[in-house]
Amino acid sequence: MKLAKGVDKLGTEAVYNIFAKTKKLIKEGKQIIDLSLGQSDFKSPKHAVDATIKALNDGHHGYTLPNGIIECREAVSRKIKTLYKAKIDPERIIIMPGGKPTMNYAISFFGEPGAEIIYPDPGFPIYESMINFTGAKGIPYNMIEKKDFSINPDKILSLINNKTRLLILNNPHNPTGGFTKKQTIDELVNGLKKFPELAILSDEVYDRLIFDDKEIPTLLNYPDLYERLIILNGWSKTYAMTGWRLGWSVWPEKLVEHVFKFCVNSHSCVNTPAQYGAIAALDGSENHLNEMMEEFSLRRKLIVDGLNSLKGIECSLPGGSFFVFPNVKKTGMNGEKFTERCLHEAGVALIPGVAFGKFATDNVRLNFASSRENISKAIEKIDKILK
Numbered sequence: 001m002k003l004a005k006g007v008d009k010l011g012t013e014a015v016y017n018i019f020a021k022t023k024k025l026i027k028e029g030k031q032i033i034d035l036s037l038g039q040s041d042f043k044s045p046k047h048a049v050d051a052t053i054k055a056l057n058d059g060h061h062g063y064t065l066p067n068g069i070i071e072c073r074e075a076v077s078r079k080i081k082t083l084y085k086a087k088i089d090p091e092r093i094i095i096m097p098g099g100k101p102t103m104n105y106a107i108s109f110f111g112e113p114g115a116e117i118i119y120p121d122p123g124f125p126i127y128e129s130m131i132n133f134t135g136a137k138g139i140p141y142n143m144i145e146k147k148d149f150s151i152n153p154d155k156i157l158s159l160i161n162n163k164t165r166l167l168i169l170n171n172p173h174n175p176t177g178g179f180t181k182k183q184t185i186d187e188l189v190n191g192l193k194k195f196p197e198l199a200i201l202s203d204e205v206y207d208r209l210i211f212d213d214k215e216i217p218t219l220l221n222y223p224d225l226y227e228r229l230i231i232l233n234g235w236s237k238t239y240a241m242t243g244w245r246l247g248w249s250v251w252p253e254k255l256v257e258h259v260f261k262f263c264v265n266s267h268s269c270v271n272t273p274a275q276y277g278a279i280a281a282l283d284g285s286e287n288h289l290n291e292m293m294e295e296f297s298l299r300r301k302l303i304v305d306g307l308n309s310l311k312g313i314e315c316s317l318p319g320g321s322f323f324v325f326p327n328v329k330k331t332g333m334n335g336e337k338f339t340e341r342c343l344h345e346a347g348v349a350l351i352p353g354v355a356f357g358k359f360a361t362d363n364v365r366l367n368f369a370s371s372r373e374n375i376s377k378a379i380e381k382i383d384k385i386l387k
């Protein structure tokens with residue numbers, strides 16, 4: 001059996017390895033506080049669940065168009081208009097089975113041997129994995145140079161050359177919780193005018209999880225980019241709907257027919273009743289999101305203060321998402337060793353920074369999408385192994 005070259009180059013998400021280890025330890029009777037996964041502990045909004053059940057009862061059991069039902073694409077377009085004051089034709093919107101397929105397709109469109117793709121490091125591991133799979137050269141930009149983990153436009157612009165096909169941005173940022181404000185995005189977009197051939201994939205899946213009432217710095221605010229801009233977003237994080245596998249993306253008009261074909265060739269269409277739930281989530285009350293963000297604000301303070309009180313740990317305040325990314329170097333351990341000891345000695349599951357790239361060897365990622373009680377207990381347990 002001879003496999004295609006790209007297969008060996010495909011990476012993975014270490015979070016799933018830790019997930020498996022954690023499950024095994026729990027099965028053996030160990031008590032583990034799991035702060036490793038990238039998902040909220042809130043349940044999905046009831047109105048989304050009810051609308052999905054209704055869709056099933058109403059007989060919506062068949063295939064839909066590969067780009068999604070028009071009602072769902074119109075709901076996304078309406079939401080974009082309300083939130084960002086941007087006008088996006090529903091024909092440029094594609095409903096996807098989660099956020100991930102958008103990055104898979106976007107990177108597949110531009111990646112091939114000889115091409116370069118710029119991406120954040122540390123960053124969501126699938127960017128690098130997919131870049132390698134296509135045979136393109138990945139060019140990482142360092143996301144931990146700045147204390148608040150925001151992007152550095154000059155650095156990114158300096159990496160662009162005539163081989164660069166795609167620039168990947170992620171704001172707010174996983175794994176650091178970094179948030180880049182609109183003014184900095186303005187600078188970057190201004191600099192990108194010099195490179196009109198370069199496509200941009202803006203992963204904005206955490207765009208509603210921004211703290212302190214800051215403005216959402218979406219790239220949809222820059223219509224001049226629309227011919228080369230891909231927006232990745234979805235229901236997973238905003239509405240605590242990770243298991244539903246629902247995402248939406250906005251594509252340049254020229255690419256829509258290609259995305260359509262990718263959908264036909266891979267998944268045919270997104271789960272039909274779930275698309276009705278997705279509409280309800282977008283059109284329904286935002287109380288659920290507001291309550292979740294109020295709770296996340298309290299947890300954010302709890303976890304940051306708790307971690308900073310521990311010997312050898314330095315943690316900055318995340319501006320968005322539900323992650324913190326403390327530096328643990330002064331404990332005498334690197335991120336991997338620290339993670340290992342936390343899991344086996346403290347019973348706390350987290351992720352080492354190296355799972356997200358080569359620049360973050362001294363960091364670890366913890367989520368605060370877990371109860372305040374769990375967060376406090378985890379801090380106490382970690383404290384014990386540091387003494």
Ligand SMILES: Cc1ncc(COP(=O)(O)O)c(C=O)c1O
Nearest residue numbers: 038098099100124174205234236
């Ligand atoms: C930055 C980022 N983009 C995309 C995704 C994928 O989201 P989904 O679960 O909807 O595929 C995630 C999930 O953790 C993420 O952190």
